[in-house]
Amino acid sequence: MGEHGIWREQMTGVLVAPTPRRAVNLDNVGNLSVALKNAVAIPDAYVQPEGLRPDVPYDGYSEETDQIPVVDLHNSNTGTVEERQRIISDIGCACKEWGFLQVLNHGVPDRLMQRLTDLGTRFFQMPAAEKEKAAFGQVGYEGRHVYMPERVQWVETLALVTGPDPNLEDILRVTCADYREEFIATVNEYIQEIQRVGLVLLELMAESLALEKSFFSQHFEKNSTSVTRFNYYPPCPLPSVALGLFPHADPNCITILNQDDIGGLQIRKDGRWISVRPLKDTLVVNVGDSLQAWTNGHFKSVEHRAVLNSVKPRLSVVFFYSPYAQAAMAPPLKLVDECHPLLYRPFTWAEYFPRMQKKRMEGKVMREASNSPLLQIELVKELKVHVNVAMQQKYVDDRKYND
Ligand SMILES: O=C(O)CCC(=O)C(=O)O
Numbered sequence: 001m002g003e004h005g006i007w008r009e010q011m012t013g014v015l016v017a018p019t020p021r022r023a024v025n026l027d028n029v030g031n032l033s034v035a036l037k038n039a040v041a042i043p044d045a046y047v048q049p050e051g052l053r054p055d056v057p058y059d060g061y062s063e064e065t066d067q068i069p070v071v072d073l074h075n076s077n078t079g080t081v082e083e084r085q086r087i088i089s090d091i092g093c094a095c096k097e098w099g100f101l102q103v104l105n106h107g108v109p110d111r112l113m114q115r116l117t118d119l120g121t122r123f124f125q126m127p128a129a130e131k132e133k134a135a136f137g138q139v140g141y142e143g144r145h146v147y148m149p150e151r152v153q154w155v156e157t158l159a160l161v162t163g164p165d166p167n168l169e170d171i172l173r174v175t176c177a178d179y180r181e182e183f184i185a186t187v188n189e190y191i192q193e194i195q196r197v198g199l200v201l202l203e204l205m206a207e208s209l210a211l212e213k214s215f216f217s218q219h220f221e222k223n224s225t226s227v228t229r230f231n232y233y234p235p236c237p238l239p240s241v242a243l244g245l246f247p248h249a250d251p252n253c254i255t256i257l258n259q260d261d262i263g264g265l266q267i268r269k270d271g272r273w274i275s276v277r278p279l280k281d282t283l284v285v286n287v288g289d290s291l292q293a294w295t296n297g298h299f300k301s302v303e304h305r306a307v308l309n310s311v312k313p314r315l316s317v318v319f320f321y322s323p324y325a326q327a328a329m330a331p332p333l334k335l336v337d338e339c340h341p342l343l344y345r346p347f348t349w350a351e352y353f354p355r356m357q358k359k360r361m362e363g364k365v366m367r368e369a370s371n372s373p374l375l376q377i378e379l380v381k382e383l384k385v386h387v388n389v390a391m392q393q394k395y396v397d398d399r400k401y402n403d
Pocket of ligand 1: 229231245265303316
């Protein structure tokens with residue numbers, strides 16, 4: 001029994017409260033949240049070490065919160081040249097300085113975004129046994145997220161492969177009987193929309209680096225790789241010591257997050273955690289490690305985490321977007337020069353993802369979380385080259401005919 005342990009965890013994973021006497025299977029965070037309503041303690045496995053505990057509450061908005069770039073995409077297609085240029089420049093600055101931005105007027109219908117979060121919430125509010133029916137290997141439903149040995153995140157997730165071979169129908173085949181068809185249709189409609197937004201953003205990002213508009217997007221148009229994950233954070237009686245998601249950076253290229261109005265996402269800037277205020281009908285976009293490497297470090301993949309509150313559940317739907325598995329992500333020559341020596345070797349998602357996944361499984365990536373700015377740092381490091389003049393020249397020669 002640790003400092004917070006009025007609850008005792010037995011070998012079986014069943015938590016027992018001394019008084020009143022009762023036993024509940026608390027492997028599932030949703031169950032745990034209900035069982036601990038009004039409790040003054042949580043199981044030790046959810047109590048994070050000092051250095052990882054959230055120092056800023058979920059709604060601890062600061063001056064920096066309001067500096068997180070917000071970009072209105074309204075004129076990205078139809079505006080004047082100047083208006084479009086302004087959007088491109090804002091996106092470029094956001095990706096270079098923050099690695100994060102929020103986008104307005106992205107064209108995804110508000111009703112669709114709302115329907116998606118409502119259906120996601122309905123899924124997580126089902127009894128644990130119903131949700132468990134959507135467990136599906138590495139994806140599907142997960143009610144207890146153990147990443148570091150003996151450290152658990154206070155979150156339930158439903159992860160769906162949405163490209164290139166979607167598996168939503170398989171995942172939901174024996175659950176959600178009352179709304180399965182609606183859920184599948186809504187996710188499919190949303191994926192169409194969010195991919196369109198993703199392609200627009202990739203084009204604007206490329207233009208902000210003075211690259212061909214289709215430099216990135218051409219590799220996403222067919223057979224792009226994507227996972228869409230619903231994150232559900234039930235209320236936690238002790239949000240100051242637990243975490244919804246540990247600090248991490250995303251391994252993929254870009255991430256697009258649709259969230260309800262509760263708040264809980266925090267990003268790390270200059271060593272400080274900043275709460276992202278949920279803005280109505282806005283999507284949160286961030287650069288992932290792959291895009292950081294692909295842009296030769298011009299864009300930043302930034303560490304972020306999810307923190308909790310003790311009152312209301314929170315839902316986010318996250319779209320992790322990467323190119324088709326064999327696309328070579330090689331920094332373009334325009335981004336390699338004397339001031340920006342080549343930092344990363346070319347790689348493919350097919351090569352990078354399994355290695356990242358393996359490390360994650362081993363718990364290595366997360367264990368280094370507390371003191372590394374990028375959780376996938378080891379892997380990004382593996383992609384790093386030690387540049388010397390001959391190597392850089394060879395890279396330039398090899399790429400000349402490809403860019
Ligand atoms: O739910 C959030 O706000 C953060 C989600 C996230 O970072 C993730 O799913 O990787």
